[in-house]
Structure formats: structure tokens, C-alpha cells
Amino acid sequence: MASLEAVRSKSASRTRWLLISPAVLVVIIGAIAPLLVIVTYSFLTPGPTGGVNYTLSFDAWTRVLFDRDVFDDTLTLSGTNLEILLRSLLLSLATTVLCLLVGFPTAYFIATRNPLNREVWLLLVTVPFWTNLLIRTFAIQDLIRNEGIINTLLIKTGFISEPIQMLFTNFAICLGLVYVYLPLMILPVYASLERQDRSLLEAASDLYARPFNVLREIIVPLAKPGIIAGSILVFIPAIGTYVTPILLGGGRNLMIGNYIEFQFGQGRDWPFGSALSLALMAIVMVALLVYIRHGDSHGHEHG
Amino acid sequence: MKDESTPGVAIRLNQVTKTYGSGNAVVTAVKSTTLDIFNNEFFTLLGPSGCGKTTLLRLIGGFEYPTAGTILLGGEDIASVPPFQRPINTVFQNYALFPHMTVAQNIGFGLRMLKRPRHEIAARVDEMLKLVRLENLSDRRTSQISGGQQQRVALARALASEPKVLLLDESLSALDYKLRKEMQMELKSLQAATGITFIFVTHDQEEALTMSDRVAVLSSGEIMQVGTPHEVYIKPANHFVANFVGETNFLQGRGLNSDDRGAVIDVRGVGAVAIATKDRVAPGQLVNIVVRPEHLRILPLAQEPAGQLTGSVKAVSFCGAETQYTIELSRGAAVVTVRRYNTPEENLPIAIGDEVSVNFTPNSAQILPA
The missing domain is CATH 2.40.50.140 (Nucleic acid-binding proteins)
Known part of the structure; x- marks a missing residue:
């Protein structure tokens, strides 16, 4: 009896492995293998025309944070790298916050329409996706450049005499990022708001909660899963973004995505590029862990 | 109106009408209803679904505003006062407990919104937990307790801030037969113990007869008869009441x-x-x-x-x-x-x-x- 059962469970587990093997294969080829390559590269030295030489070195990792003095090999904190890292972090954080500030009311607005109108609004939210990202970014350029529509309009109406420099600033990058990633915030927040039981809002109102308190005590806490999902969906691509800083930051305000690209392109320093991208990954993971932990504990300590 | 605050009257509905829609698609949910509900009374709105009883309750709760007429609470017209300013609390049909709060937090919510001092809230929550016999569940999430217990939490939450009137919207219909019978007795004794006016909505005539001091039978937005359960059963005012209340x-x-x-x-x-x-x-x-x-x-x-x-x-x-x-x-x-x-x-x-x-x-x- 026992042996029969053992055989059966063995064959059952074999079937299980067989069934999930395509998925496992995709994960290995698509995620684990490339990651291993990157990790390996980050511990090698750069080849003369790109690629890597197979000699072990921690130099790439050291240079993520430090500059090595050309003459006496002393290490000093790298101002450029830190600035790029910090700028990337701050810009993507600002983008996430702005997306939330704009996206939450929008999602709430859509979630409180009648079901037929909701679908129309949701469709409108996705309209920007129908156009290529480059074209949309060029359109923003045209809006905010010195001879662009906004500046022209402001000068014509006499609000300002000199054009405001908006293009090629951190503001421009942030604007572009918010524009691009806003739908990724709206959709998950909408999904969590749409599921909310209207009678909970009535119950809160019945129990002396003013509209603002209904928002603070009921709507926002219950939408938290959507807010967390939306923030992650915005923050991760924003911190590694590539196109927007080039077109709207004008190459002067690099973000880490551009810096990594540079190492694999003109810089011909694949190990350093690998180390940078792994560092970016680590930052994102730490940020996420802190964020989700904090979000969770906040929910429990209510009232 | 000749006397605005009749002693003994908790809620007075005066020519209250509620319509939805506009133009040709006007639906009248409540037709020019006049009704007095007395202090310390267990009053039931009884009628088939779609008779306007829930709309009437929602008008009293402040979740809807009447198209015409006045609603007096202690002589004061509250027809256009929002729910968070009415000393009236509701036990909702699906209980509407806050899923992200514990049982105790749910019960204390109203008092917290009223900015009562922390120790007072804690004491009152304990008192309410005792009243509905849920002392040992205070730290549970509302999803971790049974339907009957949820019902009690909803009751405790609505009673915690000592409302002048308690509204109950088909509150027992989700419970099974045995539990419903139990809760009927419990509601009745709670009402007697607290002295708060209960307005109960149900489509279950047996429930209405068992629990109420007085019953209003409604049909298509109009009150057909108001009276004690005995009057309504023994002396139905018309064909509808005779037919709806009990078998005839x-x-x-x-x-x-x-x-x-x-x-x-x-x-x-x-x-x-x-x-x-x-x-x-x-x-x-x-x-x-x-x-x-x-x-x-x-x-x-x-x-x-x-x-x-x-x-x-x-x-x-x-x-x-x-x-x-x-x-x-x-x-x-x-x-x-x-x-x-x-x-x-x-x-x-x-x-x-x-x-x-x-x-x-x-x-x-x-x-x-x-």
C-alpha cells in the first residue's frame, strides 16, 4: 500500500514538473540567464572595443560609487555618479507622487460614473498608448520649448516678456514622465476604487464622517492595494527611463538609464554598465520592500 | 404646521414625496407620506419589494433628500441635513462593516469622528461589546467573524454614539432561520434596554408582527395602514393589507x-x-x-x-x-x-x-x- 502511494505521488510530482516546465523554461531563458550574464560581466574588465576580457575585477563595482584617482589610486566619492543616481531617484519619486496626485482623483471620477460612461472614460485614458512614445515626447517638446505654444501664448498675452526655459530641465523630464506613466497609475487605482462597496461610504457618512474623513478613513485605505500597484508600475519604469531624459532633458540632465546605455555604447565599458544596472535593480528592490512594508504596517495601526 | 415639536414624537414625516428621473420617466418612490413615529418605539415599515419602504428609510437616514415635504426630528426639519449631521444611525442590509478595521475600531468609528476623547471611546466600545456579547472578538477583523456576529457588530457600531433614532434596513434577512429568530428577540430587548426609537424595514410580515410596537404597511409608495401588529392583522384597512399581512x-x-x-x-x-x-x-x-x-x-x-x-x-x-x-x-x-x-x-x-x-x-x- 505504502509503496503504491509512493509511486503514485512520485508520478504525480513528475507530471506537475512536466506541466510547469514551459513556464520554468521561459523564466530561465528570459530572466535568470540574462541576469547571470550581467552579474558575470560586472566582475570582468572591459574589452578594447566593447565586450569583456575574462579577468576577474571589482573595479566596475567600485566605480559605481567612487572615482579612482588617476595618479595615486585613492578613492573619492563620485560626484557625477551620485548626482545621476540621486537625480534618477528624485525624478522618479516626484513622477510617482505627481501621478498619484493627478491619477487618484481621475480614477475616482471614472469609478463614480455610471457603468456605460466608465468604459468611455477608460478608453480615453488609454488613447495616448495608441501613438508612439517618441512622437508624443516630441509633441511635449513643441509645447514647452522657448518658441513653443505655451511660451508664445504667455508672451502674446503679456504675462511674461522673456520665454521661460522649460525644455531641457528636470521639470521637463518630470512632465514627460508623468504624461507617459499616468495611465499606469490610473488603471490599478481605478480597479480598486471601482470594487469598493458604496454602502461603506454611506455607513461612514452615517457615522458622522464628513466627506474629507470618508476619503481619508475609508476610500484611500481601501484603495491602498491599487495605489501600491500603481506606484510600483510608475516608479520602476520611470527610474530606468531612457527616451524622455534624452529628448526633454537635452542630454544635460542624464538619468541612470542613459548612463547605463552610454556604458554599453560609446563608453565601451560593459562591466561598468552591468554593475550600474545591477545597482539600479538593488535600489528599486530596496525601495519596493520599504514601500510595501510601510504600506502594510500603516494599515494595521489604524485608529 | 401647528405644533412643530409634539412631545413624544421622535420623527414626523410631513407630505414627504420622493421621485426619481425627470420628464416622462419620473418614478415616484414615496408618495406624499405623512407619518409620526414616537419616542422609544419599535416601528416597522412593512411592504413588498419596491413599495418604497427602503427609500423612506434612506430619506430619514439622509442618504436621499425628499423631492417635497419635511422630515422633523425633535421638531427640527432635517430633510436637507447630510447624514453626518443627523443623530440617526443605520444598520445596513449588508452590515457595511469596514473591512480594514477591527471589530473594536468599527464600533468606535462614529465616536472617533465625533472627536470624543480617546478614553471615553475605549470605555464606550467596551460597553457596546458587552451589550452585544462580543467582548472576546474586539481585535478580530470583520471578515473573520460569522454573519450573526457581524450583525451584532453593525448594531453595536450604530448604537455606540447613542443616536436618537436607529434605522434597520432588512437587517435580519441575511441570517438563517434560527439565528433570525434569536436576533429578533435580541433586537427587541436591546430596544427596550436602550430606549432608542427603532425604525425597522422588512418584507417579512411575520418578523414585523413579532417585533414591532407599531407597523406601517406600504404599497407602491403609499402607506396603506398604520397600527399595532394586532390591529393590522385583525382589522386590515383594505384588501392589500389583508392580503399581505398573514394569509387570508x-x-x-x-x-x-x-x-x-x-x-x-x-x-x-x-x-x-x-x-x-x-x-x-x-x-x-x-x-x-x-x-x-x-x-x-x-x-x-x-x-x-x-x-x-x-x-x-x-x-x-x-x-x-x-x-x-x-x-x-x-x-x-x-x-x-x-x-x-x-x-x-x-x-x-x-x-x-x-x-x-x-x-x-x-x-x-x-x-x-x-
Whole structure:
């Protein structure tokens, strides 16, 4: 009896492995293998025309944070790298916050329409996706450049005499990022708001909660899963973004995505590029862990 | 209005109307309703679904605003006051407990919104937990407790801030039969203990009769009758109330003659029947005789000299405490339902196909205009 059962469970587990093997294969080829390559590269030295030489070195990792003095090999904190890292972090954080500030009311607005109108609004939210990202970014350029529509309009109406420099600033990058990633915030927040039981809002109102308190005590806490999902969906691509800083930051305000690209392109320093991208990954993971932990504990300590 | 704050009146509805939509698609949910609900009263709004009872409750709660009319609470018109400013709390049909809070946090929510001091809230929450016997569940999430317990949390939450009026929207309908019976008793005793006016909405006439001090029976947005459960059951004001509250037999007939003490009605195809009533029935006037199934007596025809009515048994169904007989009178002129308690003595066996006599005392029937 026992042996029969053992055989059966063995064959059952074999079937299980067989069934999930395509998925496992995709994960290995698509995620684990490339990651291993990157990790390996980050511990090698750069080849003369790109690629890597197979000699072990921690130099790439050291240079993520430090500059090595050309003459006496002393290490000093790298101002450029830190600035790029910090700028990337701050810009993507600002983008996430702005997306939330704009996206939450929008999602709430859509979630409180009648079901037929909701679908129309949701469709409108996705309209920007129908156009290529480059074209949309060029359109923003045209809006905010010195001879662009906004500046022209402001000068014509006499609000300002000199054009405001908006293009090629951190503001421009942030604007572009918010524009691009806003739908990724709206959709998950909408999904969590749409599921909310209207009678909970009535119950809160019945129990002396003013509209603002209904928002603070009921709507926002219950939408938290959507807010967390939306923030992650915005923050991760924003911190590694590539196109927007080039077109709207004008190459002067690099973000880490551009810096990594540079190492694999003109810089011909694949190990350093690998180390940078792994560092970016680590930052994102730490940020996420802190964020989700904090979000969770906040929910429990209510009232 | 002549006197705005009548002592003893908790809620006064004055010509309250509520319509939805506009133009040709206007739906009237509540039609010019006037109603007084007294302090410390267990009042029930009873009616079939779509009769406007929930709309009426929502108007009192402040979740809807009346299209016309006034709602007075202690003499003050609150018709346009938002819910968070009304000292009225609601137990919702689905309880509407906050899923992200514990039982204690749910109960304390109203007091917290009223900015009561922390220690006062804690003391009051403990008191409420004791009142609904959930002391050991205070730290549970509302998803971790049973339906009956959720019901109690909803009650405790609504009572915590000592409202002037408590509204209960079909609050027991989600519970199973046994639990519902229990909660009925509990609600009744809670109401007596707190002295708060309860306004209860239900479509279950049995529930309404058991629990209420007074009942308002509603149909299509209008109040059909207001009275004690006894009045509503024994003296229904019209055909609708007689039909909706409890089971009833209707026998249609025409008046033969009447005096101060009663009337004789000629029931079509059945014969003359005497009814005790103060109302005069004009000869030839079309009326309905209303008589409850448990007020009819049946006996095998052979056993008894023929009674007022005779008929044959068409169906017999055993319902536990009682047995229900469907009887066709005088070869199909009318069909009545008779209910007999299953006591071990007295009852002579009656089966399908038996010829029986059907009797009732003149006092147990009532006459309503047809």
C-alpha cells in the first residue's frame, strides 16, 4: 500500500514538473540567464572595443560609487555618479507622487460614473498608448520649448516678456514622465476604487464622517492595494527611463538609464554598465520592500 | 404646521414625496407620506419589494433628500441635513462593516469622528461589546467573524454614539432561520434596554408582527395602514393589507341587509353568511368577506348538522404545528384555506375528497369593500 502511494505521488510530482516546465523554461531563458550574464560581466574588465576580457575585477563595482584617482589610486566619492543616481531617484519619486496626485482623483471620477460612461472614460485614458512614445515626447517638446505654444501664448498675452526655459530641465523630464506613466497609475487605482462597496461610504457618512474623513478613513485605505500597484508600475519604469531624459532633458540632465546605455555604447565599458544596472535593480528592490512594508504596517495601526 | 415639536414624537414625516428621473420617466418612490413615529418605539415599515419602504428609510437616514415635504426630528426639519449631521444611525442590509478595521475600531468609528476623547471611546466600545456579547472578538477583523456576529457588530457600531433614532434596513434577512429568530428577540430587548426609537424595514410580515410596537404597511409608495401588529392583522384597512399581512380568505358577495350589529352577505353560489360589523352594507353592494384560515372550523359533514358553508377537501398539507386544508366550496364557487392545530385530541381525521362543513363565528370575519 505504502509503496503504491509512493509511486503514485512520485508520478504525480513528475507530471506537475512536466506541466510547469514551459513556464520554468521561459523564466530561465528570459530572466535568470540574462541576469547571470550581467552579474558575470560586472566582475570582468572591459574589452578594447566593447565586450569583456575574462579577468576577474571589482573595479566596475567600485566605480559605481567612487572615482579612482588617476595618479595615486585613492578613492573619492563620485560626484557625477551620485548626482545621476540621486537625480534618477528624485525624478522618479516626484513622477510617482505627481501621478498619484493627478491619477487618484481621475480614477475616482471614472469609478463614480455610471457603468456605460466608465468604459468611455477608460478608453480615453488609454488613447495616448495608441501613438508612439517618441512622437508624443516630441509633441511635449513643441509645447514647452522657448518658441513653443505655451511660451508664445504667455508672451502674446503679456504675462511674461522673456520665454521661460522649460525644455531641457528636470521639470521637463518630470512632465514627460508623468504624461507617459499616468495611465499606469490610473488603471490599478481605478480597479480598486471601482470594487469598493458604496454602502461603506454611506455607513461612514452615517457615522458622522464628513466627506474629507470618508476619503481619508475609508476610500484611500481601501484603495491602498491599487495605489501600491500603481506606484510600483510608475516608479520602476520611470527610474530606468531612457527616451524622455534624452529628448526633454537635452542630454544635460542624464538619468541612470542613459548612463547605463552610454556604458554599453560609446563608453565601451560593459562591466561598468552591468554593475550600474545591477545597482539600479538593488535600489528599486530596496525601495519596493520599504514601500510595501510601510504600506502594510500603516494599515494595521489604524485608529 | 401647528405644533412643530409634539412631545413624544421622535420623527414626523410631513407630505414627504420622493421621485426619481425627470420628464416622462419620473418614478415616484414615496408618495406624499405623512407619518409620526414616537419616542422609544419599535416601528416597522412593512411592504413588498419596491413599495418604497427602503427609500423612506434612506430619506430619514439622509442618504436621499425628499423631492417635497419635511422630515422633523425633535421638531427640527432635517430633510436637507447630510447624514453626518443627523443623530440617526443605520444598520445596513449588508452590515457595511469596514473591512480594514477591527471589530473594536468599527464600533468606535462614529465616536472617533465625533472627536470624543480617546478614553471615553475605549470605555464606550467596551460597553457596546458587552451589550452585544462580543467582548472576546474586539481585535478580530470583520471578515473573520460569522454573519450573526457581524450583525451584532453593525448594531453595536450604530448604537455606540447613542443616536436618537436607529434605522434597520432588512437587517435580519441575511441570517438563517434560527439565528433570525434569536436576533429578533435580541433586537427587541436591546430596544427596550436602550430606549432608542427603532425604525425597522422588512418584507417579512411575520418578523414585523413579532417585533414591532407599531407597523406601517406600504404599497407602491403609499402607506396603506398604520397600527399595532394586532390591529393590522385583525382589522386590515383594505384588501392589500389583508392580503399581505398573514394569509387570508376572501369571499366575494353582495349585501342582503345590515343593522348596527352586523350584516348578512350573499356569497355568490355559496349562500347567505352573517358577519358582525358596525359598518352598514347597502343591499346589493359588492363586498369581500375577509376571514383568516385559523378562524375557520371544519368538521366532517356526517358528524355535524350542516354549518354555514359546505365544501369538499381538495388538498391537505401537514405543516408541523398545524395542518392546512384547501377546500372548494359548493362545487367550485369559491376556494378557502383552513388551518387546524394538530392537537392530539378533538381533531377528527379529514382527508382529500371528504365533504366537510365550514364554520366561522360572525365576530371572526370582517367586511371590506370589493
